[in-house]
Amino acid sequence: MKVNLTLSPLENWIEGLNAPLIIGGPCSAESEEQVLETARQIKANTNIQVLRAGIWKPRTRPGAFEGIGVVGLKWLEKAKAETGLLTAVEVANAEHVELALKFNVDILWVGARTTVNPFSVQEVADALKGHDVPVLVKNPINPDLQLWIGALERINQAGITKLGGIHRGFSAKSGSQYRNDPTWEIPIELKRIIPNLPIICDPSHIAGNRALIEPVSQKAFDMQMDGVMIETHIDPDNALSDAKQQITPKTLAGILDRLIIREANSEDVDFELRLKNLREKIDKIDNELLEVLAQRMQVAEEIAMHKKEHNITILQVGRYEEIMENRVKKGKDLLLQEQFVHDLYEMIHNNSIKRQTAIMNSGETKAENA
């Protein structure tokens, strides 16, 4: 798939804004004092550059705190004037965009519940036309990369080149340790498809609790993310929204101090040489792996021909169960994770079934293009 976006690097977004982009601030603006005091404490304890606050809050069910509204933008403007912090808010429709820009908000973001709806994203995109403001697009709630890319394209086509993504995780199954499952493979795939798109992580929404914010943040930086947005409140336990996942500015400072930001590349010749050698080993092993997989599929096709001649079903549940149990056990002996071996054999078996189905349905004795 080809995705062509016109993008400007994060360092060029706003004078003085540096990567990594760290955004802190409350889930919601609640009162003038809360916004100002949070900004002051963030300024005093950290060197982050951007203050966030939700002004309009899309809640799952009506009746919860739905945001303070436009007055909160005035508090943010005040906080910016006093502390010098840049400001960021979520926008979900044209009116939000107009008001945020009227009150000189520096960075806008599109929330996960908006990204899922192309009509809403288009409305936001149309309102952004002619403005030169950085916009971050959160992933949609469901793990649908195309929907995320589509939203980025719509905003980019409106002329916004200071564009980035926010990885906030995807609806998690109940019982998960996360509020939203990180499903890291999705932002990783987004990076592969659009390598120059800045992506920041939102550990607060992934974690849903304070304890996981630090490990998720570290993982984000190790996945080459360009920053983090961490919800910060002067009195987290009494926050009007998402109380469990907010931390004090002091706790935020501690986390930021401990995070290790690693380089993407090295100029060290010895490091590069050793890496090259090891990667050559991987290349060789992958070739062998693919050849062995192809052989396995050929044997499965022979089995299919044999079954076809004797009118036997493709799926053999007992044999599948035996393979799964046996391979997971063998994998464990080889220190391979149970879930990994399980998922791998599920894929192998699915493909084997697909290839055997092609044999069964063809007039010939061998699948040509299974």
Ligand SMILES: C=C(O[C@@H]1C=C(C(=O)O)C=C[C@H]1O)C(=O)O
């Ligand atoms: C290859 C067979 O057919 C199917 C595919 C299997 C496999 O790829 O290992 C195992 C069991 C069957 O569901 C078989 O019956 O052995």
